[in-house]
Amino acid sequence: MTESLQVKNPATGEPVQEVRINSEEEILEALKKGHAAFKQWSKVNAHERSRLLKKWSDRILEETEEIAKIMTLESGKPINESLGEVKYAVSYIDWYAEEAKRIYGRTIPANTESKRIVVTRQPVGLVAAITPWNFPAAMMTRKAAPALAAGCTFIVKPAEDTPLTTIKLIEMAHEVGIPEEAVQCVNGYGSEIGKLFTDSEHVRKITFTGSTPVGKHLIKNSADTVKHVSMELGGHAPLIIAEDADLDFAVAQTIASKFRNAGQTCICANRVLVHENIAEEFSDRLANEVAKLKVGNGLEKQTQVGPAINEKGFDKVMLQIHDAEEKGAEVLCGNQSDADREAGYFFIYPTVLKNVSETMEMMQEETFGPVVPITTFKAIEKAVQIANGTPYGLAAYFFTNDYRTGTFLHENLDFGIVGWNDGAPSAAHAPFGGMKESGLGREGGIEGIEPYLETKYLSVGNL
Numbered sequence: 001m002t003e004s005l006q007v008k009n010p011a012t013g014e015p016v017q018e019v020r021i022n023s024e025e026e027i028l029e030a031l032k033k034g035h036a037a038f039k040q041w042s043k044v045n046a047h048e049r050s051r052l053l054k055k056w057s058d059r060i061l062e063e064t065e066e067i068a069k070i071m072t073l074e075s076g077k078p079i080n081e082s083l084g085e086v087k088y089a090v091s092y093i094d095w096y097a098e099e100a101k102r103i104y105g106r107t108i109p110a111n112t113e114s115k116r117i118v119v120t121r122q123p124v125g126l127v128a129a130i131t132p133w134n135f136p137a138a139m140m141t142r143k144a145a146p147a148l149a150a151g152c153t154f155i156v157k158p159a160e161d162t163p164l165t166t167i168k169l170i171e172m173a174h175e176v177g178i179p180e181e182a183v184q185c186v187n188g189y190g191s192e193i194g195k196l197f198t199d200s201e202h203v204r205k206i207t208f209t210g211s212t213p214v215g216k217h218l219i220k221n222s223a224d225t226v227k228h229v230s231m232e233l234g235g236h237a238p239l240i241i242a243e244d245a246d247l248d249f250a251v252a253q254t255i256a257s258k259f260r261n262a263g264q265t266c267i268c269a270n271r272v273l274v275h276e277n278i279a280e281e282f283s284d285r286l287a288n289e290v291a292k293l294k295v296g297n298g299l300e301k302q303t304q305v306g307p308a309i310n311e312k313g314f315d316k317v318m319l320q321i322h323d324a325e326e327k328g329a330e331v332l333c334g335n336q337s338d339a340d341r342e343a344g345y346f347f348i349y350p351t352v353l354k355n356v357s358e359t360m361e362m363m364q365e366e367t368f369g370p371v372v373p374i375t376t377f378k379a380i381e382k383a384v385q386i387a388n389g390t391p392y393g394l395a396a397y398f399f400t401n402d403y404r405t406g407t408f409l410h411e412n413l414d415f416g417i418v419g420w421n422d423g424a425p426s427a428a429h430a431p432f433g434g435m436k437e438s439g440l441g442r443e444g445g446i447e448g449i450e451p452y453l454e455t456k457y458l459s460v461g462n463l
């Protein structure tokens with residue numbers, strides 16, 4: 001096992017920083033400390049926990065620019081998106097700083113005069129989180145903030161490609177007075193640390209954002225100690241454009257949904273289904289706009305689409321593009337990516353494909369890249385059938401101004417997040433999460449603190 005992770009800038013391949021890998025002993029010790037600290041942290045009153053969380057968010061905002069720069073350096077994300085992500089990450093801390101004060105119980109009328117029934121909520125214990133590289137700040141705060149607000153202690157293992165943002169944010173939590181044992185970060189390889197987390201009797205909950213296969217593995221490994229699990233897994237978002245849709249708006253929102261972080265988000269539109277009568281016009285308008293997107297190093301202000309996170313990510317997307325081309329898809333824009341790979345870079349040029357069919361890999365599996373496959377439908381029921389025909393159920397989008405079509409789609413799409421004339425639905429105050437193999441549990445909103453709480457029922461008798 002190597003001693004350190006070499007963080008590289010995906011835009012240039014240059015080394016950014018080395019991060020020491022924690023030894024097994026150190027991680028076991030951290031779990032022990034996190035477990036022991038739960039006794040004190042869970043007793044800190046909710047208003048004080050709230051105050052500390054607010055101080056954490058203020059401290060992060062003071063350093064927005066510096067954190068955004070770190071994020072762009074390690075992830076390749078355009079700097080404007082990194083600046084946006086810092087604010088988005090902070091919005092979760094602010095939201096749960098408030099929710100900390102609203103962890104209510106209830107009383108239940110008893111069926112006899114001699115009893116009283118009281119229901120209270122308690123934090124679950126030490127929470128272990130594993131986070132991905134695509135949102136190095138927000139995927140961590142979405143978990144840490146509700147955990148700490150609820151009174152849980154927290155330990156995170158960030159993705160190997162992007163540990164620096166997380167390390168910085170956790171340091172800031174300590175600076176403002178959140179105890180070091182209450183919120184910790186450890187570094188190393190997912191499979192090794194994941195096993196230590198799931199095997200540990202100190203950890204009461206695993207929370208994970210990442211791929212569906214790894215999520216399934218973590219759920220299985222959590223079974224022996226019956227841990228709570230929250231899973232934000234893969235998506236394969238359909239985006240449906242009805243015949244009556246406002247096309248200019250639909251084009252702009254498709255771009256907003258698809259090209260954020262170079263298409264590397266689990267709620268990015270992955271399949272575009274357009275009514276056959278408007279397909280030609282929509283495809284042309286979209287390709288025309290997509291061809292204008294500026295690809296480049298995320299540190300340059302004008303960049304709109306950065307590189308793939310690494311060679312593996314690049315190859316997966318390009319395989320899907322080639323598979324679609326071989327099976328008859330027509331490329332409307334974005335053909336230069338292979339040449340870049342020859343030169344040792346992993347930029348994928350925003351690509352629009354038409355004549356896409358269901359047999360193509362990109363219609364079956366998450367792409368995680370800046371590629372829009374367009375397919376057509378005649379009846380809206382067929383669009384729903386295609387949309388629902390996968391094991392995934394995270395986000396779905398549709399564009400229509402007809403309330404009957406909209407209501408039908410909302411009620412029949414099997415997805416946890418539905419955007420109706422909205423390509424960017426994520427918000428700290430709303431519940432984010434998937435159905436089917438896209439996950440378990442929700443992050444954000446009043447729902448997002450529930451997974452960190454146990455329910456305790458007290459029955460008082462002999463009154």
Ligand code: ADP
Nearest residue numbers: 130131132158159160189190191194210211214
């Ligand atoms: P991706 O393929 O997009 O990197 P992963 O699901 O592999 O998605 O990675 C998301 C997170 O899961 C990362 O922090 C990674 O280190 C971690 N991870 C990868 N494999 C495992 C595993 N076997 N057990 C636990 N965590 C893992």
